[in-house]
Amino acid sequence: MKEIKEYFENLLEKAEIEAEKDKIEKMLQFSELLYEKNKFMNLTAIRDKKEIIEKHFIDSLLLTKIIKEDEKKFIDVGTGAGFPGLVLSIYYPEKEFLLVDSVRKKVEFINEVIEKLDLKNVKTSSERAEELIKNKRESFDTALCRGVANLRIILEYMIPFLKINGRFLPQKQNLNEIEEAGNALKVLNAQLENVYKFNLPESNDDRIILEIKKMKKTDGKYPRKTGVPAKKPL
Numbered sequence: 476m477k478e479i480k481e482y483f484e485n486l487l488e489k490a491e492i493e494a495e496k497d498k499i500e501k502m503l504q505f506s507e508l509l510y511e512k513n514k515f516m517n518l519t520a521i522r523d524k525k526e527i528i529e530k531h532f533i534d535s536l537l538l539t540k541i542i543k544e545d546e547k548k549f550i551d552v553g554t555g556a557g558f559p560g561l562v563l564s565i566y567y568p569e570k571e572f573l574l575v576d577s578v579r580k581k582v583e584f585i586n587e588v589i590e591k592l593d594l595k596n597v598k599t600s601s602e603r604a605e606e607l608i609k610n611k612r613e614s615f616d617t618a619l620c621r622g623v624a625n626l627r628i629i630l631e632y633m634i635p636f637l638k639i640n641g642r643f644l645p646q647k648q649n650l651n652e653i654e655e656a657g658n659a660l661k662v663l664n665a666q667l668e669n670v671y672k673f674n675l676p677e678s679n680d681d682r683i684i685l686e687i688k689k690m691k692k693t694d695g696k697y698p699r700k701t702g703v704p705a706k707k708p709l
């Protein structure tokens with residue numbers, strides 16, 4: 476545990492991310508719970524402790540370089556074992572997070588971590604994004620989504636959840652999907668404002684965070700019925 480703690484602190488320093496000791500402690504507890512549970516439940520394909528720290532925790536924390544003080548209500552769709560949303564909820568105890576994944580066992584794992592770490596600012600849902608939207612339309616300042624689907628598909632899931640002027644900050648590994656997302660951005664009244672490029676501090680792997688702003692209300696016909704956004708992307 477001590478070795479992993481030093482490794483985590485070292486990567487935080489290299490990535491120029493500041494984090495208080497008690498938050499680092501909680502994140503390490505979360506990583507330990509994930510490591511143990513992952514031995515008999517498939518929560519993540521990354522099984523090495525150090526790799527979990529870099530590819531899940533540091534990668535999620537890159538968002539702290541972009542998130543603003545006045546952003547208070549966050550939604551993370553397809554959060555899996557809690558990335559990036561659960562990590563950020565530990566980093567920002569004063570902000571509210573809704574973590575969503577349609578696979579119940581993943582949400583049950585997240586609920587276990589919330590209880591063990593006594594996190595007060597996180598709620599969860601195991602509904603699909605296309606169902607959950609029915610009572611959560613235009614309710615969030617910021618939307619997060621990592622590794623779920625192609626950009627034009629997740630735009631249709633996520634933009635309807637945002638308040639006007641809210642930001643969607645999807646994490647991507649390259650820029651390939653931007654060009655073909657033009658129509659989705661237009662139809663959903665959203666605009667690409669910035670492209671942030673990072674490198675992970677140990678592997679040097681490329682990481683991209685897009686900043687997409689919702690300009691106007693989304694037409695109530697989006698997102699289309701469950702499954703349609705993925706089958707027939709905008």
Ligand SMILES: C[S@@+](CC[C@H](N)C(=O)[O-])C[C@H]1O[C@@H](n2cnc3c(N)ncnc32)[C@H](O)[C@@H]1O
Binds near residue numbers: 556602
């Ligand atoms: C590859 S995992 C990524 C998990 C996590 N965000 C990460 O980066 O480690 C994608 C997750 O998205 C969830 N998912 C896919 N489509 C969804 C939808 N329409 N609504 C809710 N969850 C969805 C899947 O159940 C899966 O757990």
